[in-house]
Amino acid sequence: MPRSRASGCALWRVWAAANGLRPAEPASTRPQLRAVRVSPMQPASAKLCRRAPEQPARAPTRTISWHQSSRFSCRRCKQPRGADPVNSALAELKRRLAEVHDLRQVTLAMEWDQLVMMPHGGGPVRAEQLATLYGLAHERFIDPEVGRLLEELRRLEESLGHESDDASLVRVARRDWEKASRVSTELTAEIERVASQAQEVWAEARARSDYATFRPWLDRNLELRRQYIDCFEPEDEVYDILLDDYEPGMKTAEVRAVFDRIKPELIALAAEVATPDEPAFMRGPFPEAEQERLSRYVVERFGATWENFRLDRTVHPFCSSFATTDIRLTTRYAETDLHSLFSSMHECGHGLYEHGVDPAFERTPLCNGVSSGLHESQSRLWENVVGRSAAFWRWLYPAFESAFPDVLADVTGEDFYRAVNRVEPSFIRVDSDEVTYGLHVIVRFELEQELIAGTISTAELPEAWNARYAEYLGVAVPEDRLGVLQDIHWAFNGFGYFPTYQLGNVISLQIWEKVVEALPDVDAQLEAGEFGELGSWLRENLYSLGRKFTPQETLERVTGSRIDAAPYLRYLRTKYGAGVAA
Structure with missing residues (x-):
């Protein structure tokens, strides 16, 4: 414990007592x-x-x-x-x-x-x-x-x-x-x-x-x-207290309203465009060393400098920031898929946000992203809006052809782009496609509220989980590893975090529409592998603010509106309704 300020100056205490003043509380109390x-x-x-x-x-x-x-x-x-x-x-x-x-x-x-x-x-x-x-x-x-x-x-x-x-x-x-x-x-x-x-x-x-x-x-x-x-x-709903830890000022009813709007559209769109047969070339093998090299190459082009960033391996990918100059990204590799690249881009989005906070805020409560929803908007923007775009893959695919010639020798860039955007209901949230991802989050949002309220017990949780997956995604979960045990969040007591992932998806498209207005040639920049202007715009308009304003104020400053699912749904309909996954 630090020395009590009240113990530092006996002379002042004598004078204060004589004048009826109250000293600071001593440490012993x-x-x-x-x-x-x-x-x-x-x-x-x-x-x-x-x-x-x-x-x-x-x-x-x-x-x-x-x-x-x-x-x-x-x-x-x-x-x-x-x-x-x-x-x-x-x-x-x-x-x-x-x-x-x-x-x-x-x-x-x-x-x-x-x-x-x-x-x-x-x-x-x-x-x-x-x-x-x-x-x-x-x-x-x-x-x-x-x-x-x-x-x-x-x-x-x-x-x-x-x-x-x-x-x-x-x-x-x-x-x-x-x-x-x-x-x-x-x-x-x-x-x-x-x-x-x-x-x-x-x-x-x-x-x-x-x-x-x-x-x-x-x-x-x-x-x-x-x-x-x-x-x-007491709040309107018990879950409000947990949600406020990650999305200050937002209410469960607001989240539910957004999710109620998008859930039926996601279920319908997934049923319409799903393609269950994955191309054989997407199963590799993709040597882990080459995956790591490409992941490091991409996040470096996004703006991660190795003087300030690290990329390591872990069981469940995450990003930690110890300072604006000390960002730790993690990912995981498997030779049978390319999920490591997308998780690396996702975590890099988090890292770029923390790296871009105004350095003047260092060592203060302002030196963080303003909310988990805004944070997830950046991980999802870099992972999906950028990292799954046609322009991005016109730039990156030649590097993949060179890295994995035995697997991709007869695969065109267009075929590969369609493969990385293929829609298929699946078990694992972090590996899911853009259309079905929100349904994974909605399942967790609903179950968390029921667990906190006590309407389901932990003994009933796996059965409830599997039933919700069958209803929303049409899949039969075969084991707990692919079901209720897949995420680390309930282990670290992160109740209230899950809905912010899908809020981030929604917000990412609100922000992207503003990016396109400000940078009309952004697709050409992505196709050239140039991400500096995009990064600068995001840093100036969002990242640098840290926690200076509330999440709602920050969102309105960047987009001019409150949270709105319309741009997100418009993006999915345009991209997937046009047959990208066909």
């Missing part, structure tokens, strides 16, 4: 992090949430920070006599937020290591390490002094105006603080400890297609997630 050890089946013995945050009162005229006294100063304070109190408060807030940000980025680095590099035996200890770090970061963030600083800066925020970086920092930090302050350090640490261990169990269970092994950990994750929900005031 703050909640201390303590380990919580339970088995996945053991319920928590106490409610691990703070029913309401300690809201700082509007600062009374006689309450000041010890840094703000212009009558006294000392070397330990490092505060010059007569300094501006507001600027001092802002500087102190930024210092505290930077420390919290650093702790959180260290935990992300440890999670990346766990999924990419760590030997299997390190799992149990890593879970405790992550619980400790998450708990420390949470405890430091919800410190009442942070809340007091945020309240003190309210007038500054209002005076600077909505567009100001500093006003945005205070506004975003206050929202985050008010939400985080409802959740205890113990619950935060326990959620992360169990999630870390559950991911290890999930990986083994998935490899063996053994849902029964993973189920106790899923039960425990659900129990913890319900405790988390109990920390907040």
Whole structure:
């Protein structure tokens, strides 16, 4: 724990007491992090949430920070006599937020290591390490002094105006603080400890297609997630609280309205254009070394510089960002398909977003993508709108012919383009086509709500999953590895994330229509393998903003409208209704 600011200057304390002023809260009165050890089946013995945050009162005229006294100063304070109190408060807030940000980025680095590099035996200890770090970061963030600083800066925020970086920092930090302050350090640490261990169990269970092994950990994750929900005031729907973690300000009803509009169209279009017979050349073999070389080549052309990016292997592809200058992409390879290229492009889209955030936001709450939906819009834009376009493959296909001559010797570029856009209902979300992908997400969105509400149990989940896949996609799931165990999200307790994938699909086409307006020759640029102008437009209009504005404000700034499924449906009808998959 850092030294308490109230302990730094005895002279100020004497003066403050004489003048009836209130010093900052000493460290000894703050909640201390303590380990919580339970088995996945053991319920928590106490409610691990703070029913309401300690809201700082509007600062009374006689309450000041010890840094703000212009009558006294000392070397330990490092505060010059007569300094501006507001600027001092802002500087102190930024210092505290930077420390919290650093702790959180260290935990992300440890999670990346766990999924990419760590030997299997390190799992149990890593879970405790992550619980400790998450708990420390949470405890430091919800410190009442942070809340007091945020309240003190309210007038500054209002005076600077909505567009100001500093006003945005205070506004975003206050929202985050008010939400985080409802959740205890113990619950935060326990959620992360169990999630870390559950991911290890999930990986083994998935490899063996053994849902029964993973189920106790899923039960425990659900129990913890319900405790988390109990920390907040009731919403229109319970799921709203989880959705807000990934798509701030959005309601479940809004997501449902979008999905209800697109679901029947996706089912109908898939039935119309599906081609069940995959060309033999799409089954390889494609040597992994050549796949990796091509993946690295493509993401480098997209804008990934190896001074700031890495591309590694993992079980479930993901992207982590530890700074705007430190982006970690992962993918997986199989010699029988080319999914690695598309997952690499997908994760590169995430990475380009994080890399493009204004560097001035580094080590602040503004230094991230604004929401998961906007983030997924970029992964899906680069993977699909760019990476499955005819123009893109007119550029890239010759490199594939050279890399895999035995497989592609008699295959034309047009045949290959049709093959990578072939529509076929399938089991695996991350490997699915553009038309059916949304149905995979909708299944998860519906089942998550039922799990959280308790209308289905984890024992019933595989059967419910398989029934939904039969109804929406017309496929019979043969084993859990290809069904309920395929995704890592429920292992890391990411309830509420899944719908943002399909929101990202929808938003990606809203953004793409604006790209085409701004860059009328964008297809010619893709065909030439030139992606710099596209990347610059996205960086200027979206990436650089980070979390400066709300997701809704950001979307409206980029597209001029709220979320709208019309461009997405128009894109699918034009591309696939025209017979691209025939």
